[in-house]
Structure formats: structure tokens, C-alpha cells
Amino acid sequence: MAQMTPASSAPAALDPCGALETLFAPRSVAVIGASENPEKWGYWLASGALAGRDRRSVHLVNRRGGGLRGVPFLPSLAEIPGPAEHVVVAVPPGQVRRIVVEGLAAGARCFTVITSGGATADEERELAGLITGHGARLLGPNCMGVVDTRGELLLSWGDFPTGGVGLVSQSGNLALEIGRLLSRAGQGFSRFVSLGNQRDIDAADAVEALITHEPTHIIAAYIEDFRDGRRLLRALTAARQAGKPVLLLTVGRSEASGRAAASHTGALVSARATVAAACGEAGALLLESAGELVDTALALLSPALPAGPRVAVAGDSGGQGALAADALAVRGLTVPPLPPMVSDALAAHLPPGAVPANPVDLAGAGESDLGNYARVAGALLLGGGTDAVVLTGYFGDYATANPAQTERECAVAREMADAVRISGRPLVVHTMARDTPALTVLRKHGIPVHEHIEHASAALANALRWTKLASRPAVELPDPAGDVVLDGGYEATRALLRAYGLAFPEAAFVTTADEAARSARRIGYPLVLKAMGLAHKTEAGGVALDLREEGALRTAFARMRSATGAAGYAVESMTRPPHAVELIAGVRRDPAFGPVAMAGIGGVTAELLGDTALALAPLTHDAARALLLSLRHAPLLTGWRGAPAIDLDAATAALTALVRAAVEHPELSELEVNPLLVHPGGAVALDAHGVLGT
Structure with a gap:
């Protein structure tokens, strides 16, 4: 916490990656454009600055004069006694640069520019360069402050x-x-x-x-x-x-x-x-x-976080308990049977005939004795067998109808908070009450209170997500680099990926039907004919499969040339390994995050199914394998309904090779193989596509 100390007469350079101390804890603040008018931004900025004047010197500047709360406005930054470390700018756009120049001369180390509009992107960048060139920092422009x-x-x-x-x-x-x-x-x-x-x-x-x-x-x-x-x-x-x-x-x-x-x-x-x-x-x-x-x-922020997905539910009615269980299930949490010891402990606090199962139906136990809320919650929190407890129903609202119950309801809330502290397990409360004394007690002890059960369920599920993420080791992602230029076409892209180890069928690239026929005799039937230069060949009539003799090849060639007008064609060996699965694998270069790897179920239904998983590139072998196994249709890869599993190592190697090629060739904004045919004997790429960046 910053204390009032004498300020230096000259600005000290800031580390651009530093802790931004003069942004958050300046020794002095100057508000330029301070105002006496509550309808102006300058009024609220000046008022806020004055709220901290016991911790730092505060200067208010308005060339027209005036004052606020006994503090007179100074006509300019030049009139400020000593440096102004943090300058807040709320003046018309045309005056911003002049204020910055004056602020730098006055020793400013940080500028918060509230002003919006009136400046081009180039002018804003020039302003930022002026500020950082003097070792200061800029927040904004066009911001709401700090x-x-x-x-x-x-x-x-x-x-x-x-x-x-x-x-x-x-x-x-x-x-x-x-x-x-x-x-x-x-x-x-x-x-x-x-x-x-x-x-x-x-x-x-x-x-x-x-x-x-x-x-x-x-x-x-x-x-x-x-x-x-x-x-x-x-x-x-x-x-x-x-x-x-x-x-x-x-x-x-x-x-x-x-x-x-x-x-x-x-x-x-x-x-x-x-x-x-x-x-x-x-x-x-x-x-x-x-x-x-x-x-x-x-x-x-609550006193305890869930260690797993098992949740015990206690409700004032069977309906609320059942709906709570469904809301939790939607979020991937479970409501399992309770251990016998917990059920026995609950039975002592429930009315005769009530079943001590999960969800627990209080069946009027809370109405007959408010202490039963704490007893039931405590039994569930301390008994084991679950990782969290949800209380759903009416608790917190009894004092609304009967103020005489206020003290008792608050005491019960404190007992529940004690059970959370002792058990180390979280309690989440869903209630129809709002802002009552008992709920204030719960919140004071960090117990989350929600008006909607779906919100309570989402929050609990997200807390569990965090507990799983918190213990995960960090993965170092190097920045991609490379300098080889490609043309993005299939022939060149295919050659690039073959150099990185991807397998392709034998192929020849031709321009005429006669060339196609000669290549077919060398490669052998059955064949595939593809038109070059098309991103979505199948939709455009640019693919003919299972051509078994020369006549069929020439007919397909003529039809394809008429439909697509393509200048070049590929003649490839037809590959149909048994138990194969079509995948799509690609990399797209995001302007902010760089290369992003994608794997999914591929072929012509890739976009229809939309079963894809993403990760930032490059990928390790383990990361690529995990990406493939995270797909919804991953059982197709590991053996579905008695089918043999595909060669997952070969599929993983193909994916990592594709990603490495993309990372090392940044001139390609996109690189894709679709389909990547994976099968028990390996993996083979049947088509590839690259997009050159602009």
C-alpha cells in the first residue's frame, strides 16, 4: 500500500512488463478536465481521486478555474507543485496530445486517457509511442479508468x-x-x-x-x-x-x-x-x-472447493430435490447413493416415513425445527461419500414471515458454515429468499447463495473444473517460425507433407486425358481422379472414385473438365483399407494466438458432424493423442461394436507431422488434410489443401 513520500523531480523509466505500480499506486494523481458538474466525467474522476487524498497528493486541473470539495482547480499541469506521477486525461480529443506533452514535462509516469473518438488508429499509436518513448505507460485511449x-x-x-x-x-x-x-x-x-x-x-x-x-x-x-x-x-x-x-x-x-x-x-x-x-x-x-x-x-471464493463430482442434495420438497439432481447432471455432476452410515445419521433428523436417500427430502423437518437444516447439512458434509452439498428450498425465508425466528435462523446459518469449515467440503445454497439476515450470515462466511438452481449447479461444476486445472502441469508453447514459401496447391502441399512423413497414395499429376490414361497404366486400377485448384472438390464435381478401367477414366475426365474447367488433375491409387475411419486434421493461423491445430471426424460430413477438438500448436505426441481421444466419436478409433482399433500411434504421428509442417511454414495461413484415412494398419492422407496468407 503506497504511502505519501517526497516525489522525484524527474520521471523514472518503467519496465514495459513491470507491475505498473504508478497505474495502481501512484504517489500523486492529476485529473485533467476536472469539473464541478455531476453530469461530466471530470466530476466523477475528480471526486474519486479526492477520495484517496489521504494516501497521495491529488491535483485537479481545469483551465477555466473553479474547485471541488474545497480543492481549487489549477489552470494547467505546469502549476502543479512537483511531479504528477499518474495523469488522468478527460478533455476533448484535440487537446489530448498537448496534455500528454505537458504531463511528460511535469514528470508523469502513467497516463489514463478516458477520451474517446476524434483520433485515428495511427494517431493513437503515435501518442502511445510518444508516451512509452519517455519511459511512461498509457492506459487507453477510450477507457473507463482504473x-x-x-x-x-x-x-x-x-x-x-x-x-x-x-x-x-x-x-x-x-x-x-x-x-x-x-x-x-x-x-x-x-x-x-x-x-x-x-x-x-x-x-x-x-x-x-x-x-x-x-x-x-x-x-x-x-x-x-x-x-x-x-x-x-x-x-x-x-x-x-x-x-x-x-x-x-x-x-x-x-x-x-x-x-x-x-x-x-x-x-x-x-x-x-x-x-x-x-x-x-x-x-x-x-x-x-x-x-x-x-x-x-x-x-x-468459498471456504472449500469440491474434490470430485459427487453431490449430496437436500431439499424442502421432493420436486426441488429432483430438479436439483437434474440440473447437476446436466453439468456433469452426479447425485450418488449415500453410504449407509450417512443414511442412518439422516434418519434421526427426518420425520417418520421419510427416506434418507440422495436427494434428501426434508419432508417438513425444517419447518418443525430450523436446527434440522444444520443437522442434515452437517450429516451430509461430515459423513463422507460425496464431495459437495446443495441445500435447495426455503431456508433463509422463515424470518420474513415470522421476524421472531430471525435470531434462530441466523444461528443455524452459522452452524452450517461451521460444518463447512470442519468438513472441508463446500455447501451451496439455493433458496427462494432474497437478502434476508440468515443469507447475509451465509455470505459473510463465504457460503454461495443462489436464486436459481441452474446457477448453483453451474457454479459448482465450474469450481470442480478449476480444481482439476489447478494441479495440471504447464505446457510450454514455443513461438512458431519458418521461412519457406509454398504456393498452397495440392501438388506442392502433398510434397511438403510427404517430406514431413505423411503417407499418400501413389499419384501422378496430368493435364490431359491421354496423360491420365498413361499414368493409370503405371499406377494400376482402381483409381481416383481429382480436379486441382478446388477447395471443396466433391461439391464441385471434382472427384471420381473407384475407376476400374480406361474407358471409365476417360469418361470421368471429360465430365470433370466440363463441370470444373480445371487445368490440372491428379490420378491416384484408390485406397480402401478395412475398418478405416475418416479424420480431418488441420492448422489455422489465428492473428492473435498463432497456429491452432484441429482434429475431427472428416470426409464430406466434417462440417455436418462438427466433431472437432482444438489445441494451440505445436503438439507433442501425447497432446496429439489426447486431442484425438477427446472427440465425441473417439470410440470409432478405439474399436466400436467389435471392430478392431485403428493404429492410434500412426494417426497421432500423422497429426503431429501436419502440425509441425504448419508451424514451420508460417506463409500458410491454413493447412489441412481431409480425409486422413486411419485404420488398423496405419494412416494415409487422401487429400491436402493449403491457403497462403495475405
Whole structure:
């Protein structure tokens, strides 16, 4: 926590990858564009800055004069006594550069530029270069500011409750939504960084700063532009290794947010799928909404985390218990039978005739004695046989109808919290009550409380995901490189992949029917004829299979030339090994994350089935094997309904070779084999396609 100390008269250079101390803990702050008008951004920035003036010197600048809360506005930065380490800029766009120049002269080491609009991308980059060239840093432009709640640094608009969540966001309003949801649940922020246009300080910088920030226990992020994805990936991995879960939101689930591509790989590897693969590599949790993010954060901030998927459910009615069990099952959790000792312990607290099974139907036990909630929850938490407990129903609402029960209901809540602490197992409460004293007690002790059972189930499942990710070893991903140029055509792509060890059928490349016939006599029938230069040959009539004699070959050639107009053709040996499975394997170069490997069920149904798995390239042998076995149709590879298993080692070797070729040839934005025919005797590529980057 920064203390008031004499400031240096000259700016000190900042390490561009450092902890950004002058962003979060400056010794002095200057707000340029301060205002007395609550309708202006300058008012809220000035008010927030003044809230921390016991910790740092605060200067308010407005050339028109005025003042706020007894602090007069200075006419310019030049009038500030001593350096202003952190300068917050909220002036019209045309004045920003002048303010930056004045700030640098005044010793500024960090600029937070709230101003949006009026500047081109080139002008913003030039501004960032001016700032970083003087050893300072830039947050923004077009950002909502920065907050450190423990350090009483409030350089933004809005309410930011104090808590254990550090938020990095490209959306200001989303941050406000997350803040309100956290506040309702008795939680809040440690730090908040609004990234804006990321001309200097980016998401990776902000995440790195949160990793070393002791009050931050959870890192949340909303990111649209990933910039250097591999650098961000390393930051996310470092957070996981430090024991700090990263909860990530992004866009890209809709078809409109993707882009069309010339190959199957382009259609199957979406932007969001790439981010999901990156999160899988780093051990971050990719979530879908602000609500899910907050629910998951609450679960991860609770006193205990689930060690496995087994959940005990106790409800005020059979219906609520059954629905809870279904909601948990949807999320991959189980509601198993209880051990006999636990069932016996429960029976002592339930009405006669109630069955002490999982889910547990309290059958009025809570109404007859509120203490039974704690007794049942305690029996389930302490008895063993399950990894977590969900209490669903009415608890927390008794005092609403009868205020005389307030003290007793709160005492029961404390007893349940004690059982969680003693057992080391999590308790999640779903209730129809809202913001009652008993729920406040639960939240104070870190027990998550939810209004919807599906939210409780999702949060518990995400907490289990994190416990599995937290112990996983880190995988080092080298940055790809290479300098060989290809033309992307089938013949050259085929030759490239053969050089990396992929097997292809014997083939010849021809331009006329006579050449095709001569090549066929050398290769031998049956044959395949393919038109060159087509990304989707089958749909365009560019593939003819199982040609068994010259007449059929010439007929197919004439028909194909008429349909496609192709100038070149491939004549290949027809390969039909028994018990074969068609796979698709590809690599697409993402602008932020670099090469992304994809494996899936292939052939003409690749896009229809959509059974694919992604990972950031390059791939080790073990990673490639795991990728293949993660497919929904993986049983086809390991032996389905009595069929022999394919040669998984050969399939894995083919996938790793393809990925290595793509990594070492960055001039290819996409590289694909479809189908890759895998069978008990090996693996053979039947078609290949490359796309040159632009």
C-alpha cells in the first residue's frame, strides 16, 4: 500500500512488463478536465481521486478555474507543485496530445486517457509511442479508468465494492454489471482495469499485475481483442500456477462473428473455439455471461472447493430435490447413493416415513425445527461419500414471515458454515429468499447463495473444473517460425507433407486425358481422379472414385473438365483399407494466438458432424493423442461394436507431422488434410489443401 513520500523531480523509466505500480499506486494523481458538474466525467474522476487524498497528493486541473470539495482547480499541469506521477486525461480529443506533452514535462509516469473518438488508429499509436518513448505507460485511449479499492484509488465512474475479484475489461458497462452482481452477493473488486483501445497497456499487462497483487484472489476478464495471444496465454498460465483462477468472457459464439475461409479448417475453427483451446492450454475458465462469472467467482471464493463430482442434495420438497439432481447432471455432476452410515445419521433428523436417500427430502423437518437444516447439512458434509452439498428450498425465508425466528435462523446459518469449515467440503445454497439476515450470515462466511438452481449447479461444476486445472502441469508453447514459401496447391502441399512423413497414395499429376490414361497404366486400377485448384472438390464435381478401367477414366475426365474447367488433375491409387475411419486434421493461423491445430471426424460430413477438438500448436505426441481421444466419436478409433482399433500411434504421428509442417511454414495461413484415412494398419492422407496468407 503506497504511502505519501517526497516525489522525484524527474520521471523514472518503467519496465514495459513491470507491475505498473504508478497505474495502481501512484504517489500523486492529476485529473485533467476536472469539473464541478455531476453530469461530466471530470466530476466523477475528480471526486474519486479526492477520495484517496489521504494516501497521495491529488491535483485537479481545469483551465477555466473553479474547485471541488474545497480543492481549487489549477489552470494547467505546469502549476502543479512537483511531479504528477499518474495523469488522468478527460478533455476533448484535440487537446489530448498537448496534455500528454505537458504531463511528460511535469514528470508523469502513467497516463489514463478516458477520451474517446476524434483520433485515428495511427494517431493513437503515435501518442502511445510518444508516451512509452519517455519511459511512461498509457492506459487507453477510450477507457473507463482504473480502480484499486484497497489503495483507495478510484479513477473511474461508478460504484466499485471492495472484494477479492480483480477485473480486466474492454467494456465499462459490463464492469458495472459485474460490480452490482458481486455487491448483491456480498463480494466486490480488488482492482479494475478498463483496457480501452490497448495502445500500450494490454490485457496481458493487467493480468500480470493482478497475479502479484495479494488482495486479488480471482482474476476476471472480458476481452475482445487478444492482441499477442501467446503472451496473454503465458500470463493466464502464470495465474493458474500462482493459484489464482482466471474467469474469461469473450465474444464469437455467433456465426456472424466468424469469417468465411476457403477450407474446411476455416469453417470449423472459429475465433471463440480458438480462445477455448487457449483457455484449455492455460487452465483458465471460459464462461458465457456476467452472471456465470460472478456465480463461479463466489464458488471459488468459498471456504472449500469440491474434490470430485459427487453431490449430496437436500431439499424442502421432493420436486426441488429432483430438479436439483437434474440440473447437476446436466453439468456433469452426479447425485450418488449415500453410504449407509450417512443414511442412518439422516434418519434421526427426518420425520417418520421419510427416506434418507440422495436427494434428501426434508419432508417438513425444517419447518418443525430450523436446527434440522444444520443437522442434515452437517450429516451430509461430515459423513463422507460425496464431495459437495446443495441445500435447495426455503431456508433463509422463515424470518420474513415470522421476524421472531430471525435470531434462530441466523444461528443455524452459522452452524452450517461451521460444518463447512470442519468438513472441508463446500455447501451451496439455493433458496427462494432474497437478502434476508440468515443469507447475509451465509455470505459473510463465504457460503454461495443462489436464486436459481441452474446457477448453483453451474457454479459448482465450474469450481470442480478449476480444481482439476489447478494441479495440471504447464505446457510450454514455443513461438512458431519458418521461412519457406509454398504456393498452397495440392501438388506442392502433398510434397511438403510427404517430406514431413505423411503417407499418400501413389499419384501422378496430368493435364490431359491421354496423360491420365498413361499414368493409370503405371499406377494400376482402381483409381481416383481429382480436379486441382478446388477447395471443396466433391461439391464441385471434382472427384471420381473407384475407376476400374480406361474407358471409365476417360469418361470421368471429360465430365470433370466440363463441370470444373480445371487445368490440372491428379490420378491416384484408390485406397480402401478395412475398418478405416475418416479424420480431418488441420492448422489455422489465428492473428492473435498463432497456429491452432484441429482434429475431427472428416470426409464430406466434417462440417455436418462438427466433431472437432482444438489445441494451440505445436503438439507433442501425447497432446496429439489426447486431442484425438477427446472427440465425441473417439470410440470409432478405439474399436466400436467389435471392430478392431485403428493404429492410434500412426494417426497421432500423422497429426503431429501436419502440425509441425504448419508451424514451420508460417506463409500458410491454413493447412489441412481431409480425409486422413486411419485404420488398423496405419494412416494415409487422401487429400491436402493449403491457403497462403495475405
